[in-house]
Amino acid sequence: MNPPQPAALVLRGRHFGAAQPAVMGIINRTPDSFYPPARYVDVEDALARADAMVGEGVDIVDVGGVRAGHQGDWVEADEEVARVRPFLERLRQRHPGLLVSLDTWRAEVASACDGLIDLVNDTWAGADxxxxxxxxxxxxxxxVSHTGGLPPRTDPSGVDYGPDPDAVVDNVLATLAKGARRAVEAGVDPAAVLVDPTLDFGKTTENSLRLVAVTSRIVELGFPVLMAISRKDFVGETLDLPVEERLEGTLAATAIAAWQGATVFRTHDVRATRRTLDMVASIRGDRPPVRAVRGL
Structure with missing residues (x-):
């Protein structure tokens, strides 16, 4: 059986798909990100990390100014803008060809960054x-994301989609399809609308594992699929590992999702993810080996 062929993603003239899945590197302009090595409070440190990501094969840099979960102080919109806009200005000057994503749920923050970004990563499912x-x-x-109806910066509790293990899948598919239609109707280029099952958000560990296992069903919606797997709690709970030891589990889930046609992978570990995706693309038959001389 041939693996699913994903819809193409097009951002600022760059195309991504089965032969070239996109690596989205994470830069959190926050002091309280759940993964400490991804905290870049100092602008120069953040720029240095962006430089390193470019060398490691990143395609998109995703910049956020607020921690996703409820831990840490509440951050008002003006503070969020102050955290992200100066860095985005410097990043655009330093790497004008680099694709940049803004991780925010607030319209006013995205508006303040007009001209500096190529993608809005609305992790909280249209809360604004x-x-x-x-x-x-x-x-x-x-x-377009799925949070099970939770408002921003809330952690899941008492999650229950019913006894059928595929009930969460049906809920995610319906929500993402509706959100993608809304984005297209609002005027977003269909080739630039991504759908994200948003693992961990509004989900149990079993829910997230199931969604990775059936990535192809999300691909069948006809929009490029973003998978944010990197070092998440469902990986940690599955393997009983702390956040700093979750790379191998992350890459295993990444390979499963990539084989099934996901296009974009949000990650803290750019080089390892780039190599994993390139290998999967070559096994799928979508990317030729860089060298193929053995046995000739």
């Missing part, structure tokens, strides 16, 4: 109903 319209007006891509 104006955000998708901002993405359309700015002419950038948009990520």
């Amino acid at each position: 109903g104006e955000l998708v319209g901002v993405a359309a007006r700015c002419g950038v891509g948009y990520v």
Whole structure:
């Protein structure tokens, strides 16, 4: 059986798909990210990390100014802008050809970064109903996510999609399909609309594992799929490992999702993810080996 062929993703003229999945590197302009090595409070440190990511094969850099979970102080919109905009300005000057994503749920933050980003990563599933319209007006891509109805910066508790293990899959598919239609209707280029099952958000560990296992069903929605797997709790709980020891589990899940046609992988570990995706693409038959001289 041939592996699924994903829909193409197009951002600022760059195309990604089965032969070239995209690595999205994470830079958190926060003091409280769940993974300490991804905290870049100092702008110069953040720029140095971006430089390193470029050397490691990154395609998109995803910049956030607020921790996803409820831990840490509440961050108002003006503070979020102050954390991300100066860095985005410097990043654009330093790497003008680099694709940049903004991780925010707030329309006013995205508006303040107009001209500096190529993608809005709306991790909180349209909690701010104006955000998708901002993405359309700015002419950038948009990520549709699934949080099980949770508001921003809340951790899941008492999650229950019912006794059928595929109930969460059906819920995710329906939500993502609706969100993708809304993005297109708002004016976002269909080739720049991504769908993200948003593992861990509003989900149990079993829910997230199931969604990785059936990535191909998400691919069948007809939009490029973003998988944010990197060092998440479902990996840690599955293997009983702390965040600093979750790389191998992350890469295993990455390979499974890539084989099934996911296109973009948000990661803390750019080089390892780039190599994993390239190897999977070659096994799928979509990417030729760089060298093939053995046995000739």
